[in-house]
Amino acid sequence: MKISYNATAQLVIALIVILVVSILINNLTLNLIKTGLGFNFSWLFRPASFALAEHPLPYSPSDSYAWALFIGWLNSLKVIFYSLLLSTLIGTCFGLFRIGKNALLRLVSAGYIAIIRQTPLLLQLMFWYFVAILGIKKSIISPMGNLLSISNQGINLLGVTLSAEFTSLLLGLSVFTSAYIAEVIRGGINSVNKGQWESFRSLGLEESIGLYKIIIPQALPAILPGLTSQYLNLAKNSTLAIAVGYSDIYAINDTIINQTGRPIEAFIILLLSFLFLNLFISNGMEVLNSMVTRSTKL
């Protein structure tokens, strides 16, 4: 009885979804025909004729729009990847401070999390770009001699130059996401039974060893889903690159729409590239998750 009810419900929902989607597709094609634009991707292979400040692979304005989009996608990947690492690092530190024994660090961490979470990301990006990086003026700060120098041109770290745009986006995304990751870490660790702490302590194990060997492995199943959603948010938030003038896929897509007048095709490409990126992230986390559950369950 229950099964047939479920099956009917699912069938009805599926029909509704199919109906809505077909109405939308129908509208889209009708409109395209009406405006005389048609559905057409041939513009992808025309020269882009705009310059890009940052390109991990060779690029010149005579290259095609398709190549420009690909460069944008690589730029997005680059900033997402490094922000992912940096935000995890900062977030883990603040998450651990938040539950640690040191009262000052606990307070600092609580303040950090509150401030970062209560201001909009766009504002933070503006801060990093206009105040923290461009605000340095021409003077060069080198706190570690030749290893690291900071100026309004960006950062030079171990001979690698990071542009002001990339740096501010990296810092903005990382700091913003780290506050959420810190809460995820804290929540995960608090979900571990208090007895586990007492147990390793009573065996004379150091806090750091106990955390690493006993607490974190048991906290991971609770941490990973939250971490995945923060990573997906980070990827989506990276489109705010346009605000600081970093050439990510969204910014390049925007330029292309202005030049070609092909918003629908361009947005389909944008949509697919993000779908692909986020599927990649969530599948990667899923693999990690199943590895962890396999090793900690039983």
Next chain:
Amino acid sequence: MPPIVKATNLTKSYSKGIFALDNVCISVEPGEVLVVMGPSGSGKSTLIRTFNGLESFDSGQLNILGITLEGHNNDERNIHRIRKRVGMVFQQFNLFPHLSIIENITLAPIKVQKKKKAEAEQNALLLLSQMGIESHARKYPSQLSGGEQQRVAIARALALKPELLLFDEPTSALDPERVNEVLDAMRKLAEQGMSMVVVTHEINFAKEVGDRVLFMDSGKVIETSTPDIFFLNAKHERSRKFLNQIKK
């Protein structure tokens, strides 16, 4: 020989006016089994948890194995020194669920005493066979019964060759038919001369294995007597009332 535990006027309060420990004075001699009894909330857990620094205290003196513990802001190294020499067994076993039985037992010897893995495993297997559960060495805690898990917890505490073992209601979370296998293991340890402080409501164990019974109520030590006197002829009205209640 100096006492293993010496507590003088140990006092602790969680909230104003309510004492978890109220001027507790107690000593444990080498090889002695001290049984701690008392109603719920009388401070039994709090007392034995101060003995390995899991719990702080407000005032009084505490000396464990010749090491003096301060009430607060202890030197971490002192607490560490004590924990290396004092084992603890909890009501809820608290085994590490993601580690196999043998890993549960060898973790501290390897990480704390810097033993070689092979040596630590050999010793762990010996302890497991003393507990009668060597066949479970490669299993995980959730695959064992409560009684078996608690015996693993005892083996884990023994792996550091402690000079004092603390038990906080080790059989309270067990099915009745599983209680004796754990009590028997503890009885054997007592026969081998292990110094133990045992919080328990098991009257027969207290009578047969205990050297002295410490009875607490509202954070105070009401009386400390040999089991013979405590169970047949308790000095204190409060003790007799408590015994009547748990015998029911």
